[in-house]
Amino acid sequence: MWYYIKWTFWLVIVVIVGSFLHYTLPRNDVVRIVDTEVRRIDYGENSIFWADSNTGEATGIPSRDVHFINAKKSSGKDMVYRNEDTGWGWPPYFKFNTSNLHTRATDMRSTQENPKWVAIKRYGWRNQYFSIYPNAISVKPVEGPDVRIIPWVSISILFVLGCLWLAIWSRWRKFRANRIDPLLDGE
Amino acid sequence: MAALAKLLLILFVALSVVYVSLSLYSRSVRREKLEREWDEEIGEGDREAFVRDGLEAYDSSLRRKLILGVYIVPILLIGTIIYFTNYR
Numbered sequence: 001m002w003y004y005i006k007w008t009f010w011l012v013i014v015v016i017v018g019s020f021l022h023y024t025l026p027r028n029d030v031v032r033i034v035d036t037e038v039r040r041i042d043y044g045e046n047s048i049f050w051a052d053s054n055t056g057e058a059t060g061i062p063s064r065d066v067h068f069i070n071a072k073k074s075s076g077k078d079m080v081y082r083n084e085d086t087g088w089g090w091p092p093y094f095k096f097n098t099s100n101l102h103t104r105a106t107d108m109r110s111t112q113e114n115p116k117w118v119a120i121k122r123y124g125w126r127n128q129y130f131s132i133y134p135n136a137i138s139v140k141p142v143e144g145p146d147v148r149i150i151p152w153v154s155i156s157i158l159f160v161l162g163c164l165w166l167a168i169w170s171r172w173r174k175f176r177a178n179r180i181d182p183l184l185d186g187e
Numbered sequence: 188m189a190a191l192a193k194l195l196l197i198l199f200v201a202l203s204v205v206y207v208s209l210s211l212y213s214r215s216v217r218r219e220k221l222e223r224e225w226d227e228e229i230g231e232g233d234r235e236a237f238v239r240d241g242l243e244a245y246d247s248s249l250r251r252k253l254i255l256g257v258y259i260v261p262i263l264l265i266g267t268i269i270y271f272t273n274y275r
Contacts, residue, residue: 042232054190088190097273137272 023155024091026123028143028149031071031079034113036106041066049124049132053087055096067102069136071120074145079137081122091123093137105139117145195255199263206257217245 042063043050050066052059067083083102086095095101110116119142124134142149221241225234243249 088194092265092268093272094269095272096269100273160206 013056015043017111024123026137027119027148027151027154028119028121029079030117030145030147033109034070034072035109036102037068037070038065039068040064046132047132049130051084051086051135052089054089055085055087068133069099069105074117079126081120082108082133083136086135093123100158101136101139112143118141119147119149119154120132125186152155159161202261206254209254209257213251214242214245218242226246
């Protein structure tokens with residue numbers, strides 16, 4: 001019984017941490033930009049999946065205009081990105097250049113007949129049931145649809161987090177063996 | 188700028204917790220090292236005075252000042268991220 005409780009607990013922790021990292025860490029998509037647009041969003045339950053950038057504008061308003069980038073992935077799937085400032089808030093991308101990015105993305109639009117492929121760095125999830133979109137961080141032109149981009153930033157962050165976890169874990173085990181176990185054995 | 192103030196406040200509190208914990212931890216590691224050194228190599232005279240002198244030397248050492256990097260590294264990191272996100 002205790003065994004199952006313990007493993008369920010750790011499984012839940014791993015799922016929470018894993019999905020948090022999966023949402024927050026940057027990823028690259030190779031896409032063809034179809035169009036860019038601005039449309040008004042009235043967010044409700046899904047508001048935590050929208051940025052709360054607080055970069056000079058009024059805050060606490062239940063609706064606003066949001067920049068979007070509509071794209072086709074190299075696999076042929078449709079993808080829609082939002083393009084919002086993250087400002088000084090979470091996640092810490094410190095993105096303030098939404099309008100510039102909108103200009104750049106608009107400049108890289110292309111047609112099916114004459115495709116221009118770009119890599120969009122983004123974080124977040126696309127989910128149709130919650131109406132949430134990944135946030136585009138940058139666009140840059142790439143050679144073609146088959147370019148492979150190695151996510152060095154995510155790899156480094158995961159590596160550092162792993163080292164940190166190991167350091168804390170080994171110290172905690174040492175502390176438990178030296179200080180807590182003798183106390184429990186004594187009783 | 189309220190958002191920046193909020194970030195700086197949170198950062199300052201969080202980093203101060205890390206700084207204080209790390210300082211205490213580092214000092215206790217040094218203390219253990221001095222005690223072990225006295226037990227294994229010296230073994231005569233005043234043990235407490237030896238440890239006290241060693242810790243005073245530690246207090247003015249570079250190693251202790253390096254712990255201030257806890258404040259400096261994140262600020263440099265934020266500057267770097269701002270540059271790479273917005274100006275490249």
